[in-house]
Amino acid sequence: MTDYTVMTHPLIQHKISKLRDKNTGTAEFRALVEEIAMLMGYEALKDLPTEDVCIETPIEECMTPVIAGRNLAIVPILRAGLGMVSGLQALVPTAKIGHIGLYRDEETHEPHEYYCKLPDPIDERLIVVTDPMLATGGSAVAAVDFIKQHGGKHIKFMSIIAAPQGIERLLKAHPDIQLYVGHVDRELNENAYICPGLGDAGDRIFGTK
Numbered sequence: 297m298t299d300y301t302v303m304t305h306p307l308i309q310h311k312i313s314k315l316r317d318k319n320t321g322t323a324e325f326r327a328l329v330e331e332i333a334m335l336m337g338y339e340a341l342k343d344l345p346t347e348d349v350c351i352e353t354p355i356e357e358c359m360t361p362v363i364a365g366r367n368l369a370i371v372p373i374l375r376a377g378l379g380m381v382s383g384l385q386a387l388v389p390t391a392k393i394g395h396i397g398l399y400r401d402e403e404t405h406e407p408h409e410y411y412c413k414l415p416d417p418i419d420e421r422l423i424v425v426t427d428p429m430l431a432t433g434g435s436a437v438a439a440v441d442f443i444k445q446h447g448g449k450h451i452k453f454m455s456i457i458a459a460p461q462g463i464e465r466l467l468k469a470h471p472d473i474q475l476y477v478g479h480v481d482r483e484l485n486e487n488a489y490i491c492p493g494l495g496d497a498g499d500r501i502f503g504t505k
């Protein structure tokens with residue numbers, strides 16, 4: 297398996313434990329996903345290039361760093377990935393937002409596309425794809441396929457909980473991306489749900505079940 301980053305920070309692990317709890321309600325669940333995305337973003341964006349610019353403080357002029365180069369695009373995989381957008385937007389308010397709509401077939405577990413709209417042009421941007429769950433990896437691979445078909449090159453993928461199978465499938469298909477996961481769980485069950493996982497992230501974020 298190619299390299300990937302697991303977020304070991306205790307704040308992230310603590311919040312993931314609260315996400316897992318079946319008694320955590322929709323409002324708290326949504327707030328936790330947002331906070332985890334922000335904490336993960338802080339780490340995942342630590343290699344953003346900077347350039348020095350001249351700023352005049354009330355005291356004097358100085359050269360001081362600002363984010364340089366590529367503009368950021370955040371691309372959530374609908375629906376559940378939407379829950380991670382606001383946390384990242386808080387860090388980089390100028391980021392453009394694309395959307396990829398995918399749902400998993402309940403029988404085959406294969407992804408089906410129903411929407412794709414990306415910032416244009418996409419080729420020079422740093423693209424951060426968000427989806428809290430990386431299970432079989434089918435949705436993640438399809439999303440990165442779409443982004444590359446549209447010209448995207450510099451791609452980071454952020455997932456809160458991942459199964460080993462999903463990590464392996466995604467990095468085998470796209471070894472050039474940078475993958476950040478909050479926690480690697482044990483396995484998938486017969487319905488391709490992550491165990492112990494947190495259930496259906498989309499339903500828990502939007503209160504649909």
Ligand SMILES: O=P(O)(O)OC[C@H]1O[C@H](OP(=O)(O)OP(=O)(O)O)[C@H](O)[C@@H]1O
Nearest residue numbers: 374375376399400431432433434435498
């Ligand atoms: O790795 P995979 O096996 O493809 O599974 C992961 C996908 O499943 C979930 O989406 P779901 O199909 O439930 O759609 P939703 O976000 O609209 O609930 C999740 O948010 C991922 O997109």
Ligand SMILES: O=c1cc[nH]c(=O)[nH]1
Nearest residue numbers: 431489490495496497
């Ligand atoms: O455990 C899982 C697997 C796929 N999608 C989810 O929301 N949860």
Ligand SMILES: [Mg+2]
Nearest residue numbers: 496497498499
């Ligand atoms: Mg779902």
